[in-house]
Amino acid sequence: MPDNVSFSKTFSALERAIEIAQQRHTHITSNISNLDTPNYRAKEIDFERALAQALESDHGFNLVKTHKGHIDLGSNASGRIEPFEEEGEWNGFNWVEIDKEMTKLMENNLMYRTAIEGLLRKLNALKTVIREGGR
Template sequence: MKLFSSTFSILENALNYSSLKQKVISQNIANVDTPNYKAKDVSFKSMFQQEFNSSFENYRTDKRHFRFEGSSTGNSPVVTKKNLSYSQNGNSVDIDHEMADLAANQIYYNALIERLNGKFASLQSVIKGGK
């Protein structure tokens, strides 16, 4: 029997994604003037595929039913943007784009934290008996 719903693990994975994205954006901003630095990004598709492959299992009631199996590629969710160059020194960091991504990621993170706080508040209310 599961003590908590799967919402907590989903929110945890979403927070991990947001944290990784924050680190990558920070690295891009820190290297905005580094010659030949190529900007990086976090691929949501890669992270979703890794989670799907590692934790998703289907229940089959008939042997003719399909299995949900993904190809375990082992790709890193961090990808490098190689074909871009915004400056003469070969750097591919667009500071305006990075700052917009940073703001969007912060809003996403705050929304996840608010949802997690709501789940804990609901649990606390249940434990106290609705008082």
């Protein structure tokens, strides 16, 4: 039984990482598309913190929002993660720094691809177990 629990925890963690990376991608591309919007503040999702909180909520812990800037997963029925306004430099027009956003986009893409590859490895291992188990 411990192998099944371990497999499902890893599978769940990878699934959550993919979901968070997708949501973060949406916010980063929105920041980039609003590059020419006056007074626009870039929005961000803290990937590591969001993943840690998502995994805690998967284990039945009740999350308590202790600060207005914290992510509140406990009361968010849709599973969406609320972004926070990023502290950035005012460039005289808005708070979007294209170099910073492009770097975040590349980092997020790497996290997404890593989670997808991990998920594929888990599924291939399961496929091998099923195929070899009948022999």
